Amino acid sequence: MAKVKYDCSKCPGYCCSYPRISVTKKDVRRLADHFGITEAAAWKKFIRRYVVEDGEDKGEIEYILKHRKDHIYATICQFFDQDERRCTIYEARPSVCREYPDGKICGYYNFLKFERKHQDDKEFIPSA
Secondary structure, eight states, rough: OOOOOOOOOGOOOOGGOOOBBBHHHHHHHHHHHTTTHHHHHHHHEEEEEEEOOSSTTTTTTEEEEEEEEEESSSEEEETTEETTEESSSGGGOOOHHHHTSSSOOHHHHHHHHHHHHHHHTTTTTOOO
């Protein structure tokens, strides 16, 4: 496997702010096990139903993680620690999170690294 050219620990969680973080039945089962609750309880507590509004998949049903307000991005995954800027369920995270960014580079990380260098600020976070 090729070496990745990004470091998630130096990012403020941009991918966790994506409005649609899709989950599968297996993901919900993993969350239920992680929290020691039933799958039904996990569906109710962590997941919301979303109807795709446009594009090729218009009208299809998707199940996504619930969000909450965030001080950097408008909203962020409910499992994201906003002080530490880290996932609180890393071991139980959904498949889509495990696969992201699906390659050895992350465009946002490259952008962030460039901006931090040119702003001469190792903590710089572009405002939304």
